[in-house]
Amino acid sequence: MISSIKVLAMEESGIVRLKIIIPHQNESGTRKDEQGVVIPAYFVREGSVTLNGAPLLDIELGPSVSKDPFLQFRFPGKKGDALKVAFLDNQNALFSAEAVVL
């Protein structure tokens, strides 16, 4: 299953500001529901970003990231650069998107 994520990258004086939003429940696995039953862990746990095909970031996430993970990064780049962003959750669902630096 491939789900969509939101990626926005904007260049300003040579620096690209990258914003990634992954719509995801991100359950830590330590919370209980009203009946006191533990809600199973379900969270985004790894990701990668490439810039014009070259690896840029390798990301690993723990269960303590907020719901709908919102990540931001900065790196040198220019308008028109191609970004590929992909994330996997702990049930191996793939979230990916491609974006062009604005």
Add this chain to the structure above:
Amino acid sequence: MRRRQFIVTGAVSSACFLSMSPLNLFGAWSAKDFQQCPIEQAFMAALGTSAPVNSDQITIVAPPAAEDSSLVPVQVISSLKSEALYLFAEKNVTPLIFKCTLQGNVIPWFSLNIKMKESSALYAVVRSGGTYFMTSVHVEIVAQAC
């Protein structure tokens, strides 16, 4: 003749490699680093040291008093030349929250929203030239949401 053969084989194998790349993008998520344990043990597992060197060249921007424990905005900035960045919350069940390897010229800067179990220290660790440096701030949880 041999050389042509080599080029063809090379091209085919690199094509195979490229077609596999969506899955190759992912290194194995290290369950060892993200274990449920006390902070010292989490440092040891993820960094191989329980006492990174304190540094004033790393800054954590986080609210001193967070109103929503399920959404604490955190920003980490470093002026060290960094190969990897880490974020830990001392009293979370799983202390390691975020781990990122930087390639190329990525700026040692990141921002994300985290969940905190209770008021505790946040540690940002940077690997620079093979050495681990860290800084910490205390975040007070005012209202419990999770």
